[in-house]
Structure formats: structure tokens, C-alpha cells
Amino acid sequence: MKIATFNINGIKARIDALLDWLDEARPDIALLQEIKTVDEGFPREPFESRGYNVETHGQKSFNGVAILSRLPLEDVSRGLDGDDDDDHARWIEATVVGERAVRVVGLYLPNGNPAPGPKYDYKLSWMERMKARARQMLADEMPIVFGGDYNVIPERQDASRPEAWEKDALFLPESRAAFRRLLHLGLYDAFRLRHPEPGHYSFWDYQAGAWARNNGIRIDHMLLSPQAADLLRDAGIDKEIRGREKPSDHVPVWIDLDA
């Protein structure tokens, strides 16, 4: 079972590029972030005609997540518990039953800039809420995949120029500590398991020729429960996508599970 996460930075602007990638990569499941539209604005037809079931959790203009799946999606849940006043569309869960049942989460973790400030406070509190929800889910002792744009650079080796990110919300010590607290629950960074060496990125800014200079960061992650990690066959990043016409500033990150 191939599962990918892809921050597409707007479904309206990315539909052609997304369909091209989907036809080539053919993931069983694609977790999308930043669809930047309400549910009614999401173009379901081109995905359904390719055999994908579509579940969205959208929002006008900003944020918004979706799950595409060749297999039926069951027990779909939208939103992250822990704050009734939070109206950002950043979290969606569903269960996929292939050879075995896998719970998948698509998440778009807050950017948090500028830090310090209210946006950074929101990021850190959101990460605490995610930890609480992940802890709950891990009690089920089943394969779970938490895939998405985490907006966290976990280690220095996950940035081409770590010194440029020292004061950024994506790399501040508190952000990285909160990310490690997720790992300490017993989650595994799937890409890092398969590719321990530095120099792999999932995001290159549109500005200042970041792609041409390979000035990237690795912020899109697939965290696995122990039961999912035991099924991990492979993991990768579709870097080449970033060099195409009208690209997102992120590229797809994928895993292959024996499920």
C-alpha cells in the first residue's frame, strides 16, 4: 500500500500538476494539504474518474486537507480535538481496509511565524493537542500513519542552510522539542528510517532561487505507529516534481507499507 503526502498549495492552481503526478506515482492513498478551498470547491470528478474516493475538510482561501484513496474510506473524522474555538481545517482521519486495516491521518501543522507571538503560541498548543490525540490513537495498537506538512525541521541535517532558520518557527528549539515529544510517544519518522543520510528535502521556497540553489528543508513527514513501522517496505521523496511547470513549493513524500 503506497501512501503519499503532498502539500499542493492550492487545488485550483495545482490541478493539472497534481493529476500528472497522480497518474505517474499512482499512490493508493494521497494525503493533500493546503487545498485552499471549501469542500464544494474541490474538483472531485477528475479524481473519482481515476478510481479515487475523495474526502475533504476544506476552508475558504486558506488551509484545508483532503484524502484520496483507491480503497473505501471508513470512519472519516474531521478536525483535531482539544480546542472548540479552533476553526482551521488542518486535520482529517480515515480508516482504509486493504489486506489489513490502516488508520490514516492527513495533517497540516501550523507554520507559527512570526515567533514569538500568537501564531507561534497556536502552533505549540496545536502540537500538544496532536500529541494527546496521537496518544489516544496509539492505544488501539494498530497500523497508523500520520502524514502531512508538519512545518518542523527536525534536525540540522534536514536543512540545506540550518543557520538561516535558527529564529524561524520551523526550527526553533521549542518546535523541535514538541516534534520529538511526538516521536517519544513511540512514533517513527518513516523517511528517516530508510534514508539516515543528510541532504533530503521536501520544500524549496519560491523566493531567491531556492530550488536552483537546492536551498531546501525537510518538513513533510510520515510518522508511523509501531505496528505501521513494522510494515514499512520503502519510503521516498518525489523531488523531481519541484522542477516542473507551476510546481507547488512542496513535493510528495511517500511510503510503501506491506498492507
Next chain:
DNA sequence: ATGGTGGCGAGGCCA
């Protein structure tokens, strides 16, 4: 220190 780019949607916010 500033400005550099892009999406959404129609001015300014967000990243």
C-alpha cells in the same frame, strides 16, 4: 535590513 515569489480572490493575508 530589505526584498525576494506565489495562491486566493479581489485587498490583504498567509506562507
